[in-house]
Amino acid sequence: NAGVTQTPKFQVLKTGQSMTLQCAQDMNHEYMSWYRQDPGMGLRLIHYSVGAGITDQGEVPNGYNVSRSTTEDFPLRLLSAAPSQTSVYFCASSYNRDYLNNEQFFGPGTRLTVL
Amino acid sequence: DAKTTQPNSMESNEEEPVHLPCNHSTISGTDYIHWYRQLPSQGPEYVIHGLTSNVNNRMASLAIAEDRKSSTLILHRATLRDAAVYYCILITSGTYKYIFGTGTRLKVLA
Numbered sequence: 029n030a031g032v033t034q035t036p037k038f039q040v041l042k043t044g045q046s047m048t049l050q051c052a053q054d055m056n057h058e059y060m061s062w063y064r065q066d067p068g069m070g071l072r073l074i075h076y077s078v079g080a081g082i083t084d085q086g087e088v089p090n091g092y093n094v095s096r097s098t099t100e101d102f103p104l105r106l107l108s109a110a111p112s113q114t115s116v117y118f119c120a121s122s123y124n125r126d127y128l129n130n131e132q133f134f135g136p137g138t139r140l141t142v143l
Numbered sequence: 144d145a146k147t148t149q150p151n152s153m154e155s156n157e158e159e160p161v162h163l164p165c166n167h168s169t170i171s172g173t174d175y176i177h178w179y180r181q182l183p184s185q186g187p188e189y190v191i192h193g194l195t196s197n198v199n200n201r202m203a204s205l206a207i208a209e210d211r212k213s214s215t216l217i218l219h220r221a222t223l224r225d226a227a228v229y230y231c232i233l234i235t236s237g238t239y240k241y242i243f244g245t246g247t248r249l250k251v252l253a
Binding site: 032059061063069070071072073076078084086087118120127128129131132133134135136137 | 173175177179185186187188189192228230234236239240241242243244245246
């Protein structure tokens with residue numbers, strides 16, 4: 029089991045550029061989510077998905093799009109990057125069924141800098 | 144979404160027990176209490192969770208107040224590797240939202 033994998037590990041963008049952060053898990057988890065973590069802060073939920081074809085917004089969804097076409101993958105798209113999106117991005121997954129009683133598994137993160 | 148309040152930072156000596164408090168006065172009857180920790184430059188990792196009763200696992204113990212308005216994460220013997228930010232999170236049935244606060248930064252002194 030590779031667990032939750034994220035690519036790339038580091039990325040530098042210019043303002044206005046677009047990119048997709050990749051997240052994949054091989055644990056057959058229905059629930060997947062994206063967080064951002066700014067320096068010295070806790071994690072903030074961007075978007076989440078409870079299964080293929082189903083996504084919903086978290087606390088800070090503006091500027092980000094997601095889709096969930098397969099159980100394994102949950103990409104995060106930045107359509108027009110802004111310096112305020114400079115952050116570390118974490119992807120996580122867990123079993124959906126009885127999710128209250130299950131742990132989330134986090135990826136290693138992607139460090140994004142927008143100039 | 145129910146909120147949690149934690150001290151910004153705490154210190155402990157190595158090999159001593161650590162009690163990390165969390166207040167959640169607006170908790171509802173179906174909210175689960177989860178604890179995660181984040182080591183430097185890593186993603187968060189699960190520590191423990193509970194609903195009403197105290198819980199033990201190989202990493203820690205979770206003591207939940209009788210009225211459920213507070214809980215305490217107990218590390219029985221702190222090691223240098225336990226230095227991390229510890230997050231107390233309430234998970235509400237039907238919302239699927241994990242709302243992290245700013246957590247408690249634990250410093251372990253050798």
